[in-house]
Amino acid sequence: MENYLKDIQDIKKMMDRSSQFLSLSGMAGIMAGIYALIGAYAVHRIYDFNYGSYITLESTSFKLMILIAAAVFVLSVVTAYILTLRKAKKQQETIWNATSKRLVINFLIPLVTGGIFAVLLLRNHYYGLIAPITLLFYGLSIINASKYTVRDVRYLGLTIIAIGLVATAFMGYELEFWALGFGVCHIIYGTVMHFKYDRNQ
C-alpha cells in the first residue's frame, strides 16, 4: 500500500527536481533586503545633503547614487551566489545545471529589459518613473523565474509589482517605495523561505 504512495511521491519529486532549481537560499533574500535598506538610507542622506536644490545628472551626488545602487546590486548577487552554492553543496546538487541555466535566463530577460528601459528613461529625463519601473520589471522577472524554482517566490514578485504600481500612483515617494520593495519585502520573504526550506535539508 505505502509502496504505491511512495511511487507517486517519488515521481512528483523527480518531476520537481528536474524542472526546478531548489538550492536558492532564503538567507540571500534577507541579505539583499538589508543591503537595499542600507543603500536607501545612504541615498536619503544624499538627498538631505542636497536639500533645497535639484540633483543634476552631472553632479557628484547623482554619480554617488548610481554607485550605491550598483553596489547594492553587486553585493546582493555575490551574496546570493555564495549562499546558494553552499546550500547546493549541502544538498549534494550542482549549482550549474540545466534547471539553473533556465532559471537564470528566464530571470534575466525581463530584468535586462527593465534595466535598459530605465536607462533610456533616464536619458530622456523621465526621472519620476524610474523607481516604479525598476520595481515592476523586477517583480515580473521574479514571477517569470518562479516557474523554475521554489514556487513561493511568485508571491514576492506579485507583491513587488503591487508596490511598483502603488509607487506610480503616488509619485514623489520613490525612495520610500523602493526601500519597501527591494528592502523590506526581501527581508520578509527571505525569512519565510529560510525557515520553510533552508533548514530542512
Place this chain on the structure above:
Amino acid sequence: MSILMVNEYADFNTLKELLGVTDGNLASHAKALEAEHYIMIEKQFIGKKPNTRYMVTKEGRKAFKDHIDALEKLIQKS
C-alpha cells in the same frame, strides 16, 4: 519517464545526474523504453562532442498517465 514528462527534452548527462545511475544502466533502460516507443532518442553532435537527447512520445505520455491513474486508483481503494 517522470523527468521527460515535465521537460521538453533531457540529455544523457542530465538524466544520469538526476537519477544517479551508471552510463550502462541508463543506456539499457533507455533502450527498453525506446523499444516500447515510449521515448525518442536523438543523437547529434554539438561541436565535436556527441550529445544524446531523450524526449517522451505520445504513446509514452499516455502510458505514463495510465500508470499514474492506476496508482491513484490503487491508493484510493485502501
